[in-house]
Amino acid sequence: MKLHLAEIGxxxxxxxxAPSLPNLRSLIEACIEKQEPVEIETIGVKILTPSFIxxxxxxxxxxxxxxxxxxxxxxxxxxxxxxxxQIERGTRLRKK
Amino acid sequence: xxxxxxxxxxxxxxxxxxxxxxxxxxxxxxxxxYQLKIKSQDLLIVLEELVINAKEHGDGLPQFYHGKNEPDxxxxxxxxxxxxxxxxxxxxxxxDTKGKSSSSIIRLALEEGITGTGTIGRGMGxxxxxxxxxxxxxxxxxxxDRGCVIQQGDVFHEKDLSKDIQSTVIxxxxxxxxxxx
Numbered sequence: 439m440k441l442h443l444a445e446i447g448x449x450x451x452x453x454x455x456a457p458s459l460p461n462l463r464s465l466i467e468a469c470i471e472k473q474e475p476v477e478i479e480t481i482g483v484k485i486l487t488p489s490f491i492x493x494x495x496x497x498x499x500x501x502x503x504x505x506x507x508x509x510x511x512x513x514x515x516x517x518x519x520x521x522x523x524q525i526e527r528g529t530r531l532r533k534k
Numbered sequence: 535x536x537x538x539x540x541x542x543x544x545x546x547x548x549x550x551x552x553x554x555x556x557x558x559x560x561x562x563x564x565x566x567x568y569q570l571k572i573k574s575q576d577l578l579i580v581l582e583e584l585v586i587n588a589k590e591h592g593d594g595l596p597q598f599y600h601g602k603n604e605p606d607x608x609x610x611x612x613x614x615x616x617x618x619x620x621x622x623x624x625x626x627x628x629x630d631t632k633g634k635s636s637s638s639i640i641r642l643a644l645e646e647g648i649t650g651t652g653t654i655g656r657g658m659g660x661x662x663x664x665x666x667x668x669x670x671x672x673x674x675x676x677x678x679d680r681g682c683v684i685q686q687g688d689v690f691h692e693k694d695l696s697k698d699i700q701s702t703v704i705x706x707x708x709x710x711x712x713x714x715x
Contacts (some may be wrong), residue, residue: 452582470576484560484649485563485578485579487582488658489586519575519579520662520665521546523542524658527646
């Protein structure tokens with residue numbers, strides 16, 4: 439499944455309290471449970487923050503396991519810098 | 535007095551010569567970074583996270599100033615909410631903040647996973663600010679209550695201010711070349 443983040447979350451995916459997050463998470467979870475790959479396209483998103491990523495991906499890793507999430511979820515274009523780092527950081531802090 | 539301290543001084547004395555962003559919202563911040571031709575995604579993220587912090591913990595109306603001081607850019611974010619020295623000790627996971635000075639608590643807040651909410655994963659604004667300063671050899675000043683921490687690259691200086699500034703002020707001075715401007 440291809441998810442266009444800008445269409446679901448808008449141009450600014452910034453706050454961890456964003457109303458789009460629960461919907462986005464349940465769409466992804468449904469795919470993961472079916473072993474269906476998910477491509478999250480971030481083209482059109484002007485600002486994406488570690489706060490938003492932290493609320494989206496690390497909880498899925500904790501729930502489904504790192505290997506499963508890494509093999510099924512991709513970002514297009516791939517996350518870089520602090521956004522990429524937050525996935526590892528958020529997962530590690532949740533496992534403490 | 536260092537450059538970041540000068541900006542803090544000017545802010546406190548209402549003599550700041552930086553431009554005030556009319557509204558510290560997402561679109562205005564994005565437009566500013568585009569207008570300044572800054573290509574660093576991480577800088578945009580740091581500024582956005584700091585604004586989110588100021589909105590969440592402050593009075594909801596953060597002030598965002600910016601200005602070019604060749605060859606650098608300066609950003610100043612302020613809010614009049616509960617200060618860092620009061621927020622961080624509320625975290626039930628932190629047991630060793632009693633008796634610590636405001637500066638020491640600010641310094642602690644720059645570390646990973648330190649937040650006033652106690653919620654796992656939070657506390658990103660100041661952590662990523664500190665990471666960014668280290669990575670780009672920038673300079674930041676974080677002042678709250680009577681405490682102040684200045685970070686230059688990976689060197690930290692803690693200072694006590696002469697009075698309670700009754701606000702939280704963050705000054706970030708970045709090298710234009712380091713942020714792709």
